[in-house]
Amino acid sequence: MTPHQPADPEAPADRPQDPRWARPALLALLLATAVLYLWNLSANGYANQFYSAAVQAGGESWKAFFFGSSDAANSITVDKPPAALWPMALSVRLFGLSSWAILVPEALMGVATVGVLYGAVRRRFGAAAGLLAGGVLALTPVAALMFRFNNPDALLCLLMVCAIAAVLRGLADGRTKWLVLAGLCFGLGFLTKTLQAWLILPALAVVYACCAPVALRRRFGQLLLSGLAMVVSGGWWVALVELWPASSRPYIGGSQHNSFLELTFGYNGFGRISGNETGSVGGGGRRGGGGGWGETGITRLFASDMGGQIAWLLPAALILLVAAVCVLWRARRAVAAEQAGQRAEFLVWGGALLMTFATFSFMSGIFHQYYNIALAPYIAALVGMGAVLLWRRGGTPASLVLAGTTAVTAVWSYVLLDRSSSWLPWLRWTVLVLGLLAAVGLLPAVRNRAATATSPRTSLPARLAALAAGLAVVTALAGPFAYVLDTVGTAKGGSIITAGPQVRGAFGGPGGRFPGGMREAGLWRGRNAPGGPQGGPQAGPQAGTQAGPQGQAPGRQAQGGRQAFPGPGNAGTGRTGAWTGGRKGGRMGGGGGMGGLLDGAKVSAKAKALLVRNADDYTWAAAATGSQNAASYQLATQKPVMAIGGFNGSDPSPTLARFKQYVADGKIHYFIGGGRGGFGGPGGGKGGSSKITSWVEKTFKKVTVGSATFYDLTQRR
Numbered sequence: 128m129t130p131h132q133p134a135d136p137e138a139p140a141d142r143p144q145d146p147r148w149a150r151p152a153l154l155a156l157l158l159a160t161a162v163l164y165l166w167n168l169s170a171n172g173y174a175n176q177f178y179s180a181a182v183q184a185g186g187e188s189w190k191a192f193f194f195g196s197s198d199a200a201n202s203i204t205v206d207k208p209p210a211a212l213w214p215m216a217l218s219v220r221l222f223g224l225s226s227w228a229i230l231v232p233e234a235l236m237g238v239a240t241v242g243v244l245y246g247a248v249r250r251r252f253g254a255a256a257g258l259l260a261g262g263v264l265a266l267t268p269v270a271a272l273m274f275r276f277n278n279p280d281a282l283l284c285l286l287m288v289c290a291i292a293a294v295l296r297g298l299a300d301g302r303t304k305w306l307v308l309a310g311l312c313f314g315l316g317f318l319t320k321t322l323q324a325w326l327i328l329p330a331l332a333v334v335y336a337c338c339a340p341v342a343l344r345r346r347f348g349q350l351l352l353s354g355l356a357m358v359v360s361g362g363w364w365v366a367l368v369e370l371w372p373a374s375s376r377p378y379i380g381g382s383q384h385n386s387f388l389e390l391t392f393g394y395n396g397f398g399r400i401s402g403n404e405t406g407s408v409g410g411g412g413r414r415g416g417g418g419g420w421g422e423t424g425i426t427r428l429f430a431s432d433m434g435g436q437i438a439w440l441l442p443a444a445l446i447l448l449v450a451a452v453c454v455l456w457r458a459r460r461a462v463a464a465e466q467a468g469q470r471a472e473f474l475v476w477g478g479a480l481l482m483t484f485a486t487f488s489f490m491s492g493i494f495h496q497y498y499n500i501a502l503a504p505y506i507a508a509l510v511g512m513g514a515v516l517l518w519r520r521g522g523t524p525a526s527l528v529l530a531g532t533t534a535v536t537a538v539w540s541y542v543l544l545d546r547s548s549s550w551l552p553w554l555r556w557t558v559l560v561l562g563l564l565a566a567v568g569l570l571p572a573v574r575n576r577a578a579t580a581t582s583p584r585t586s587l588p589a590r591l592a593a594l595a596a597g598l599a600v601v602t603a604l605a606g607p608f609a610y611v612l613d614t615v616g617t618a619k620g621g622s623i624i625t626a627g628p629q630v631r632g633a634f635g636g637p638g639g640r641f642p643g644g645m646r647e648a649g650l651w652r653g654r655n656a657p658g659g660p661q662g663g664p665q666a667g668p669q670a671g672t673q674a675g676p677q678g679q680a681p682g683r684q685a686q687g688g689r690q691a692f693p694g695p696g697n698a699g700t701g702r703t704g705a706w707t708g709g710r711k712g713g714r715m716g717g718g719g720g721m722g723g724l725l726d727g728a729k730v731s732a733k734a735k736a737l738l739v740r741n742a743d744d745y746t747w748a749a750a751a752t753g754s755q756n757a758a759s760y761q762l763a764t765q766k767p768v769m770a771i772g773g774f775n776g777s778d779p780s781p782t783l784a785r786f787k788q789y790v791a792d793g794k795i796h797y798f799i800g801g802g803r804g805g806f807g808g809p810g811g812g813k814g815g816s817s818k819i820t821s822w823v824e825k826t827f828k829k830v831t832v833g834s835a836t837f838y839d840l841t842q843r844r
Contacts, residue, residue, distance in 0.1 A: 149254035180758035185216030206381025210318035211279035237274025260511025268626035310353035314360025330478025378780035402491030437499035447513025480505035537562020568595030727759025751799035772816035800836035
């Protein structure tokens, strides 16, 4: 086969036909993933109400659907493009508004991602590698977290795996259609989470340009066509929004000048790298110690607040990547073409991992633990491919690498589990001891693979080899599996969520740290940050049945009674730090966590009844500062509620003059008190939202319902 001759895409030379157990095993993996991701799903309620409100709006209004508006009256959009909202909004249109209608599409995306990853890995490395990769992805804690949640990251993860799968097919047969399909995925990824979707583009483009089995000129032509497909699939919506008259569309949330391009390259773009994000929490900009969102550096993703989310098998993936590339670089001439194809696939997955890892490690802007889902499929693929490749090759070098990788993983798992020393204390010792035993057993087992491959399956060497390998896999996945079970059994809600138990030294744990931007914004008190701010979701799937205004449902429904915030509504959680607002007695007493920034208010039945009464006579039943506060009341009433200032309350939408005109025209019935003003930028601080609040409080009649405060905009003082 010449260097420019396509390989057979269906039968790579070094992989035999799939064994009989492959298809049943795949079906079992997908079924188990579906059960895991759907189990107890309704406990998450509306999850992140910021996005759920936009889904509700899209289910009511096609205009809101198109723009990703926070409310059906189209006052302002969410601070992301709308593609991630579309599947959920369509589900709500079909099945009605409920927790299941919103979250089931996300869970199914998780199952699809596992399936696509299996297929991508299986083609060159076999069913065993595909199953291992799929299992690692399904049991990555942050993946299990986000595929049961309604943030954009679930769809983005699926699209990135599809894009890589398409590039790998192009590397196998050189057909242009696969590069065009990859471009389509990247374009849709841009409409999901803007520039984050393009983090891995450079690595994939370089590998294809160097390794594709077609002439060099054709490679560059294919890459240009792929880029064109990406621009068209991602740019059509951007062009329509930018050309649409601003007066007849919603304000672009997250921007300071009503521009999606500004949002793309500023708040959601380069601002995330530099930390200079106008309008964000604390006003943006770098702060001492590496930025306002925690320490940056090469160890960031291994730290207390990140390690348990994603890093269980990150060292193993890096070790196996280096080992596999070294082995395949010295390809024998007889099978050089096929080994070159395998090497290219390692470079694709490894390049994606390294690009994302470097960006996440050193970015100074807003960074949340759940962003790490982007790394999960890359780690899983490298572990599956690398382990199976070395296992098949056998010999002393392979045995040393596999045994060393197993030992490193066992020790690292012990370290991660020890950060939650009172949680399943037996598990860390079990994983350490059995993992080290598996490492010792792999030394002779892999070294003698040549003998075991020709011996009967019932022979002692074959049994020992299988036992050592199986024990290595079980111990490697035991820690993340326990984290996943804890995540599935615990209700998650709010804007910042984490998987697994409370961790010592993490965001809010004992001795933990918290983002400097929040500290400087004056949003914290007490010795520690709150325990992974996962403000409690509503008690049931319907917002109208939320817990009372003073707190959350007890026990595990309020983040397991372990990571919820202390205060009158969260008594007995044992945390030593607290939000300064968001609970009765806090500085901002009617809103949710941080005055409604991270989770919305708890809407009582009386408050709901007040807002619903005569709501159809107004464009907006109410207005509230900050999207989370507005979302709570919108989901409870299913009536449009204007989010003043967008997510952070810092967007200049609407201006005070515009708001006064809305009130004069009789378009808004109530103003909901208790939310924060803005954090920075033209609309925050002493800007738009605070001016509106001051004007309303001085001008209109106050109505108190339980602990909630409203201002009737039809009744002047």
